[in-house]
Amino acid sequence: xxxxREHPYCVPGRVRGLAQPWVLLALAQGPAHGYEILSRxxxxxxxxxxxxxxxxxxxxxxxxxxxxDTSGSGPARRVYTLTDAGWDYLQAWAVHxxxxxxxxxxxxxxxxxxxxxxxxxxx
Amino acid sequence: xxxxREHPYCVPGRVRGLAQPWVLLALAQGPAHGYEILSRxxxxxxxxxxxxxxxxxxxxxxxxxxxxDTSGSGPARRVYTLTDAGWDYLQAWAVHxxxxxxxxxxxxxxxxxxxxxxxxxxx
DNA sequence: TCCTCTATCTGACTTGAGCATATAATTGCC
DNA sequence: GGCAATTATATGCTCAAGTCAGATAGAGGA
Numbered sequence: 001x002x003x004x005r006e007h008p009y010c011v012p013g014r015v016r017g018l019a020q021p022w023v024l025l026a027l028a029q030g031p032a033h034g035y036e037i038l039s040r041x042x043x044x045x046x047x048x049x050x051x052x053x054x055x056x057x058x059x060x061x062x063x064x065x066x067x068x069d070t071s072g073s074g075p076a077r078r079v080y081t082l083t084d085a086g087w088d089y090l091q092a093w094a095v096h097x098x099x100x101x102x103x104x105x106x107x108x109x110x111x112x113x114x115x116x117x118x119x120x121x122x123x
Numbered sequence: 124x125x126x127x128r129e130h131p132y133c134v135p136g137r138v139r140g141l142a143q144p145w146v147l148l149a150l151a152q153g154p155a156h157g158y159e160i161l162s163r164x165x166x167x168x169x170x171x172x173x174x175x176x177x178x179x180x181x182x183x184x185x186x187x188x189x190x191x192d193t194s195g196s197g198p199a200r201r202v203y204t205l206t207d208a209g210w211d212y213l214q215a216w217a218v219h220x221x222x223x224x225x226x227x228x229x230x231x232x233x234x235x236x237x238x239x240x241x242x243x244x245x246x
Numbered sequence: 247t248c249c250t251c252t253a254t255c256t257g258a259c260t261t262g263a264g265c266a267t268a269t270a271a272t273t274g275c276c
Numbered sequence: 277g278g279c280a281a282t283t284a285t286a287t288g289c290t291c292a293a294g295t296c297a298g299a300t301a302g303a304g305g306a
């Protein structure tokens with residue numbers, strides 16, 4: 001049951017496929033470059049390499065647009081902005097994730113119910 | 124932004140990695156064979172091939188145990204039961220998914236906030 | 247006989263993520 | 277000047293999970 005790299009702790013496998021909506025929401029709060037998106041989404045501990053790849057595929061899909069910003073100090077930054085399609089997609093994700101949250105609610109209450117009755121069965 | 128197979132509709136990519144907890148919960152409600160798990164989880168529209176593979180890896184990980192049931196009519200059924208490790212893992216998933224639900228709540232309320240102020244910006 | 251339903255399983259492919267690592271510009275420090 | 281740290285973007289390799297198509301097989305009905 002354990003992922004070997006994490007012995008002796010047993011941790012559920014990560015839920016995948018949520019990077020896009022997190023990024024869309026981060027950019028909905030205003031244009032930003034990759035490094036800043038990373039800090040806006042710091043609670044999710046995104047993999048930097050993965051993020052930049054995600055950003056490029058999202059741009060290919062027309063969800064975001066980028067331009068170089070060489071004004072500030074440090075290396076050039078590629079600044080991303082949400083397109084209209086990106087806003088629509090974010091909307092679609094919101095609908096989708098509301099449903100997911102409801103599924104999780106049902107999961108959790110079903111689990112609590114089972115755990116309540118489980119004492120008789122397992123103890 | 125569209126997955127080609129779904130043109131002209133734009134649909135967010137599926138969130139992955141949740142098959143295990145769904146299966147664990149389904150089996151927490153009582154032993155079952157694959158085909159019945161599929162119907163218990165019909166709302167999630169699992170891929171049958173994928174499910175049977177998942178079941179086998181879960182058995183290898185010690186989360187579930189199986190035995191053949193040839194009693195009823197039709198082809199033999201492999202009946203799965205949760206092990207103690209499976210119950211523990213389900214517990215871990217519950218903790219994990221409660222956190223995920225809270226993240227989704229934060230996502231959704233942040234999105235609603237943005238959408239509220241967005242009328243001024245976009246319209 | 248042939249079709250359908252139940253039931254399990256395999257092969258080939260796609261995708262998202264994890265991990266390590268490369269590259270480069272700028273800043274601060276000695 | 278030399279050098280490390282910080283900021284910033286990017287690639288290669290690998291694995292896990294999911295998707296899609298189809299194989300196999302028993303049992304029952306028209």
